[in-house]
Amino acid sequence: MRDKGFGDTFERFTKTTGIKWLIITITGWFNVNCGCEYRRKLLNKWFPYKQKNKMNKKITIEDILDPISPKTFFTEYWNKKHLIIRRNKFKNLFTWNDFDNYMNQYPDMKGLQIINYRLDGDGRWCLDKVRKGQLKLPMLKKDVVYKLWKEGKSFVLPLAEYQKKELVDICQEFERYFQKGQANVYCSPKANSKSFPAHADDTENFLFHTEGNVKWTIYKEFAPSKPKEILEEFIMEPGDLLYIPQYQYHKVDTIGARILISIHFANKPKQSLKDFQISPLGASGRRKWYNWKPKRHFDKKGKPIGQRRMVSDTWKKRYFREKI
Numbered sequence: 001m002r003d004k005g006f007g008d009t010f011e012r013f014t015k016t017t018g019i020k021w022l023i024i025t026i027t028g029w030f031n032v033n034c035g036c037e038y039r040r041k042l043l044n045k046w047f048p049y050k051q052k053n054k055m056n057k058k059i060t061i062e063d064i065l066d067p068i069s070p071k072t073f074f075t076e077y078w079n080k081k082h083l084i085i086r087r088n089k090f091k092n093l094f095t096w097n098d099f100d101n102y103m104n105q106y107p108d109m110k111g112l113q114i115i116n117y118r119l120d121g122d123g124r125w126c127l128d129k130v131r132k133g134q135l136k137l138p139m140l141k142k143d144v145v146y147k148l149w150k151e152g153k154s155f156v157l158p159l160a161e162y163q164k165k166e167l168v169d170i171c172q173e174f175e176r177y178f179q180k181g182q183a184n185v186y187c188s189p190k191a192n193s194k195s196f197p198a199h200a201d202d203t204e205n206f207l208f209h210t211e212g213n214v215k216w217t218i219y220k221e222f223a224p225s226k227p228k229e230i231l232e233e234f235i236m237e238p239g240d241l242l243y244i245p246q247y248q249y250h251k252v253d254t255i256g257a258r259i260l261i262s263i264h265f266a267n268k269p270k271q272s273l274k275d276f277q278i279s280p281l282g283a284s285g286r287r288k289w290y291n292w293k294p295k296r297h298f299d300k301k302g303k304p305i306g307q308r309r310m311v312s313d314t315w316k317k318r319y320f321r322e323k324i
Contacts, residue, residue: 004044004048004049005043005044005048005195006044006049007039007042007044007047010038010040010043011036011040012038015067020036020293021034023036023222024036024067031058031066032039035044038183039231040148043119044193050099052162055231057087058169058173058281059166059169059170059275060172061173061177061240062224064090064170064173065128065241066087066089067085067087067092068085071234073243074177074273074276075273077244078204078245079204079267081245082218082231082242082244082245082250083242083243084234084240085241085242086237086240087239088238088239089239090210091210091238092166093164093170093210093214093261094164094167094185094261095211095259096162096211096259099157099185099259102157102160102163102310103145105107106137106145107127107142110120110128110158110160111126111128111157111159112126112127112145113126113150113154113155113156114145114153115153115154115195116153116154117148117153118195118259118270122194123275125140125197127195131293140318143284144226152190153189153194154186154189154193154194154195154291155186156184156186157185158184159183159184160183160184160185161182161212162287162289167261168289169289170183170263171190172282173281173287174206174265175283175286176267176278176280176281176283177268178265178268179267180284181203181255181263181264182264182292183261183263184191184261184262185259185261186252186259186262187258188212188254188258189257189277190257191208191254191256191257192254193253193254194296195253197250197251197252198219198249198250199249199251200222200227200248200249200250201244201246201247201264201301202223202247203246203264203266204241204245204246204264205244205263205264206241206242206243206262206263207237207241207244207263208241208260208261208263209236209239209240209242209258210236210238210239210259210260211258211259212257212258212260213235213236213255213256213259214254214258215233215234215235215252215253215257216233216234216235216236216242216250216251216252216253217248217251217252218230218232218234218244218248219248219250219251219271221248221249222247222249223247223249227249227251235255236260253292275282
């Protein structure tokens with residue numbers, strides 16, 4: 001395993017030279033903690049090594065759940081209780097720049113839902129259902145959608161996994177353990193923007209927080225029971241990951257502008273810890289992500305290659321004369 005920072009390097013040095021054994025032995029005599037682990041983490045934080053970004057590197061479930069191991073997740077949390085992972089990771093999965101680019105394609109986009117648009121039904125205005133005539137509501141003009149956003153309406157961008165290669169990679173990796181899923185992006189422009197009331201989903205839900213802070217309420221009850229007792233309330237920040245098992249009640253309160261991505265999957269039929277099925281990568285039938293960039297413009301690490309300069313003597317001379 002590569003060193004993440006100077007702390008790991010120093011740790012290997014003390015182990016190799018025997019210094020660590022000597023320190024542990026001496027501190028053990030006085031029943032004092034040597035502080036080796038704390039020092040390693042602190043030095044890694046202060047002096048991190050720049051990690052090389054390998055082109056086409058696949059995202060693994062270890063990367064997604066870091067620092068929780070897959071074994072710990074499936075044995076202690078899966079289908080049992082929610083999991084909060086506080087970290088600084090996957091913050092760029094979907095940013096405000098991505099949201100701006102996506103919304104400026106309106107109405108030529110895959111989908112859009114506006115929460116709390118109407119009083120009846122579930123309160124949503126859905127672009128795809130309005131197009132198909134399944135929802136008897138007007139087709140909104142772009143300036144009207146923009147006004148609703150500025151007024152504080154929350155938006156949902158459904159089926160957004162193909163907006164980023166990383167989202168496709170995360171879905172493909174999860175689909176080794178679950179059925180085929182999807183990514184929905186939830187966006188709110190300001191504090192107190194309405195979201196969904198307390199509810200339970202019939203899928204395993206992994207929530208990646210990328211912009212702003214979000215207040216969560218997790219209830220003790222699972223469907224079909226009704227939500228009554230609050231189990232925990234907390235605030236998630238950009239880079240954090242929240243797992244909510246299927247059928248557990250939960251609620252979001254917006255305390256500011258925010259973006260979070262809900263990547264969710266149904267469990268495989270008859271999946272259990274005793275007979276746990278892991279599928280090969282790509283077995284879900286998900287459409288492949290292709291790299292459309294011309295090869296000559298990028299090196300093997302994915303960095304742009306500068307344009308070659310003309311070396312012909314013809315181009316060294318003035319092409320157009322000042323006087324004709």
